[in-house]
Amino acid sequence: DPATGERGRASLPGFLEDFAADGAELELAGCDLRPAVAATEGSPLGAAGGLHGWRLRREADGSWLGEGVDGRRVRLAAGPRPVGLLDLPGGARLTVGPAGNAVSVLDARGVVLGRVAPEQGCPEYAAGTPLVPAVPWWHVLRPRDEAGSAALRAVTREAVDAMIAAVPPEGDGLDRRERLAALVRGERDDVAAAV
Structure with a gap:
């Protein structure tokens, strides 16, 4: 307790702890929770209540269930774990997942639509962009021409x-x-x- 200095039980932030479920394994290495700032409130990865967050668990059937702090969810069959949901202009939503040293973007069925290598140039998918930042920095990305x-x-x-x-x-x-x-x-x- 910060006010009294008294130690409490070991715990996780409620956003993560509340995602635990019988028969499922919370994947802490795939979870993230951080404050949002004015520049990231419109994040294409989502924000709610002044936070950015992603929680992930492996279900009993081997599938992954991921959920953003804003309630957006994705379930993928066994395979690479989802690290976020990316909203694009026009209502498209893609799942973001690891692909070795790259990042994959997948459609709602889990089909890989493309790969980009963070911190490298990606002319096929990011023409005119000197490099694609690592996923934690995608909160500051904005479309060049939304319309x-x-x-x-x-x-x-x-x-x-x-x-x-x-x-x-x-x-x-x-x-x-x-x-x-x-x-x-x-x-x-x-x-x-x-x-």
């Missing part, structure tokens, strides 16, 4: 297939970017502006 990201996420698979099928043959006097922009403009003006 453009949301517009691109709204494009359907059918629209993409139609645009690809309509690509004019090479040698029409337009470069690739001009051809793509012309096709997209025919589909959606908000997407065209993002290209």
